[in-house]
Amino acid sequence: MAKEFRRWVLAGVKKTIVDYGMLASGDRVAVGLSGGKDSAVLLHVLNQVRRVAPVKFELHGVFIDAGWPVEVNVLREFCRREDVPFYYKPTDIAAIVFDIRQEKNPCSLCANLRRGALHSTAGELGCNKVALGHHLDDVLETFLLNLFFTGRFQTFTPVTFLDRSGVTVIRPLACLPQEHVHELARLERLPVLENPCPASGRTRRQEVRQVVTELSARYPDLRERFLHALQTAGLRNLWPARH
Numbered sequence: 001m002a003k004e005f006r007r008w009v010l011a012g013v014k015k016t017i018v019d020y021g022m023l024a025s026g027d028r029v030a031v032g033l034s035g036g037k038d039s040a041v042l043l044h045v046l047n048q049v050r051r052v053a054p055v056k057f058e059l060h061g062v063f064i065d066a067g068w069p070v071e072v073n074v075l076r077e078f079c080r081r082e083d084v085p086f087y088y089k090p091t092d093i094a095a096i097v098f099d100i101r102q103e104k105n106p107c108s109l110c111a112n113l114r115r116g117a118l119h120s121t122a123g124e125l126g127c128n129k130v131a132l133g134h135h136l137d138d139v140l141e142t143f144l145l146n147l148f149f150t151g152r153f154q155t156f157t158p159v160t161f162l163d164r165s166g167v168t169v170i171r172p173l174a175c176l177p178q179e180h181v182h183e184l185a186r187l188e189r190l191p192v193l194e195n196p197c198p199a200s201g202r203t204r205r206q207e208v209r210q211v212v213t214e215l216s217a218r219y220p221d222l223r224e225r226f227l228h229a230l231q232t233a234g235l236r237n238l239w240p241a242r243h
């Protein structure tokens, strides 16, 4: 059963990679490791894809240290086990967000700074791609966050080319619901670090996550329907721009 599940997840991720043309021969991919389950699964699964894929690409694990105490050696050891080089980048992000800027809603600034540091570190390492561990629940939550708080239809895309840094961001787990990502992390006993962020657990994203949990108890196919809607959305079905 567990073997079947592993195979099913691997096949799903491979399909997403092929469907969206995420990887090509010669790619050097910086895999953003946050210490959380999602990015641990991302590295583990990409490494399996690497072993069987017809295209040859490299993986590099990258951890951006925002300035909170974390057990970085756990990530170093995880990368060693996966036989992937590990890079550690110290930064002052926590001090900028909480002490200097004293942000009331710190999450988006913190995420932007971490992402900026990850892209520039990828560039320093000669990586042309950055892989992030966002899964289908993240895509849905981001869609709802944008709808509820900014009035826009907008969410992460599976592949995004960034003009400024010249790197391409890929999200190989984008079609996989969170419960499957977490189940694989459990089965494979992947390392998970405690999130030391003081804002963790009381964010708008947590609020929307609760909404998704409630809605999916009532409409169990919600995530799959949302994914289908995203993959088949046509502008014809939306309103035209106003004159």
Ligand SMILES: Nc1ncnc2c1ncn2[C@@H]1O[C@H](COP(=O)(O)OP(=O)(O)OP(=O)(O)O)[C@@H](O)[C@H]1O
Pocket: 031, 032, 033, 034, 035, 036, 037, 038, 039, 040, 062, 063, 064, 065, 066, 111, 114, 118, 131, 132, 133, 134, 138
């Ligand atoms: N400190 C970091 N260093 C490197 N990459 C990071 C870092 N923080 C986040 N990332 C990357 O960005 C993705 C999305 O970040 P986010 O903070 O939303 O994490 P998450 O959805 O809780 O996922 P995870 O379970 O991996 O922490 C992560 O999956 C990871 O690939």
